[in-house]
Amino acid sequence: MPARATKRKKLSAVTSMPSIGDHHTAFTTWSRNRGVEICNVAPAKLPGKGLGLVTTKKISKDERLLFVPEKAMFKPDLALLKKAKLSHASPQAQLAYSAMMACQNGNEGLRVWRATWPTDEDFEHSLPMRWPKKLREHLPPSIDQPLRRQEEDYAKDLAAVRASHDSSRYFDEDEFRYCWSIVNSRSFHWKPARKGSAGCMVMCPFIDYLNHGSSGTSCNIVQRPHGYEVLAERDYENGEEVLATYGAHTNDKLLVHYGFVLPSNPNTPNIDDDIRLDHILLPALTETVSSQLQDTGFLGGYALLPASNELCFKTQVAVRAMLLTCNEWEYFVSSGEDLARDETAAVLRFMRPLLVKYRDDARQKLEILGGNDVASGGLENEVGILRTRWKQIVDGLDVFLAE
Ligand SMILES: C[S@@+](CC[C@H](N)C(=O)[O-])C[C@H]1O[C@@H](n2cnc3c(N)ncnc32)[C@H](O)[C@@H]1O
Structure with a gap:
């Protein structure tokens, strides 16, 4: 669109x-x-x-x-990192550790700058990695994988920094996590113009x-x-x-x-957004088709694109793998067109019951999130974010199914 x-x-x-x-x-x-x-x-x-x-x-x-x-710019402190044997830690760990130590050592510039940053409490209420289990259960299934990856990255960075931190000094894990979250949401990649200088993450x-x-x-x-x-x-x-x-x-x-979602606006749809469908489509594929899609790089990453109200190409390919002969399917993969007759209606027939089920589940989530149980205990911001996201999923599916 x-x-x-x-x-x-x-x-x-x-x-x-x-x-x-x-x-x-x-x-x-x-x-x-x-x-x-x-x-x-x-x-x-x-x-x-x-x-x-x-x-x-x-x-x-x-x-x-x-x-x-x-x-x-605030850059990784190379001398400090070398001394701490963190030269091979991830760029995010390096910058977060440098910021943490600069704050601990009373760096005046960072003190003034830090006063303008969000607080750790802000992160606690916005980043899902900080949410309690009872809320995380209500995240859409498509969040599982990116959230797990983020947690793995954090665990790796924490382990690297903890292992190399000078044992005579107290290591404040909460402070490292705060600096890591700051770097996560406020850093850039800087490539110095000087020939041969390596790029780095900076604030x-x-x-x-x-x-x-x-x-x-x-x-x-x-x-x-x-x-x-x-x-x-x-x-x-x-x-x-x-x-x-x-x-x-x-x-x-x-x-x-x-820790936020952009609101949906029917007049200016967010062209970057999608509604992931892996958790409904992957279980509907046969083993043979799954391995065929795996071999060709088409397994997973399926989505409904709400801005254009269509299923993404990967979804089209995966469903056609279930419906067509290998010859017909290969033709579609290479040309984006069906060999003989248009299979769009058949793809929609295959997808419809899966999408209806997801839409009904999403409506149920919205109902649960509207109840007092979940929103109690100062979790209003988190529940608000969850409700916005589930509503976007319901609306996107409703519009698509109404076609
Ligand atoms: C680089 S900072 C931007 C400045 C930040 N809003 C602040 O108060 O310091 C990135 C953070 O701002 C917030 N943010 C950025 N864009 C947003 C948006 N469109 N809607 C809501 N929050 C947003 C998120 O908390 C994000 O992690």
């Missing part, structure tokens, strides 16, 4: 810079002193998003909004205020030889939020990694 023009709302509820806290003013001064250029944008509180960056005057397309020189002051928007809604973040430049991708009114795209991420991925 072609992208439609977006009608943008001026954010009347935005709280301007001075009232959001002195620590943001102090951080702005510190950033400017480190050479960060901040041009007609300022941090502001935005409902449901924490802080974000908004324009403080009308801005024209291609105007510079920010410039963050390399010297203002960039001020750019890290930018919230995520889906593909096509992002400002332009460009790496220059001496730093990152942020340019307006369109004209802005005064008081509009400037967004960055963290990647063409589905809501499942955003939830696991960043």
Whole structure:
């Protein structure tokens, strides 16, 4: 479906810079002193998003909004990492450990910067890896795998850092997890212009205020030889939020990694989102078909694409493997078209009962999540996120099944 023009709302509820806290003013001064250029944008509180960056005057397309020189970035501390024998730890572990130790050692810049970050309690209520079991049971099945991978990554990083930490100093696991979560949600890849210099994960002051928007809604973040430049991708009114795209991420991925989902908007569908169908389609495939799909790279990764209201190509391929001869199936795989007659209706007939069952299960989840049992005990934010995601699943399936 072609992208439609977006009608943008001026954010009347935005709280301007001075009232959001002195620590943001102090951080702005510190950033400017480190050479960060901040041009007609300022941090502001935005409902449901924490802080974000908004324009403080009308801005024209291609105007510079920010410039963050390399010297203002927070980088892994190579000397510290070498001493701690962490040179081979993951880039995320290296940056998180460097940040943790810099804070412990009283790094003044990081102290000022850290005061602007979300708290550990914010992470506790947004990141599924921190949620209690009784809530995680209500996550959509498509979250299982990315969540497990994230937990494995964290366990690996924690083990590496714990093993190498100077045993004479106290190792604060909660503090490491906090720094790891900060790095997870606020870092960039920086490739120095100097020949032969390796790239690394870094944190960039001020750019890290930018919230995520889906593909096509992002400002332009460009790496220059001496730093990152942020340019307006369109004209802005005064008081509009400037967004960055963290990647063409589905809501499942955003939830696991960043602890939020983008709302669905029927007028501007999120072209990055999908509704994963592996847990309903994989069990419906025969063993022979599964191994045929495995051999050809088509096993798993099935989805309904709500923005275009269609089943993805992999799903089309998998279902056709159940319905067609090998010859017909190979023709579809290589050309994207059916050899003789159009098999679209047959694919839909195969999928319909599976989708109806998933839609009914999703409705039931919404009902459970509407009850008092789950939402009690200060879990309102988590339950709100879960309800939003399940509602998107129900709506996406409803629209598809109504065709
Ligand atoms: C790089 S930070 C952006 C600044 C952050 N909002 C803050 O208060 O410091 C990334 C985090 O912001 C939040 N965030 C980013 N984009 C969002 C969005 N579109 N809706 C809700 N929360 C968002 C998530 O908590 C995410 O982990």
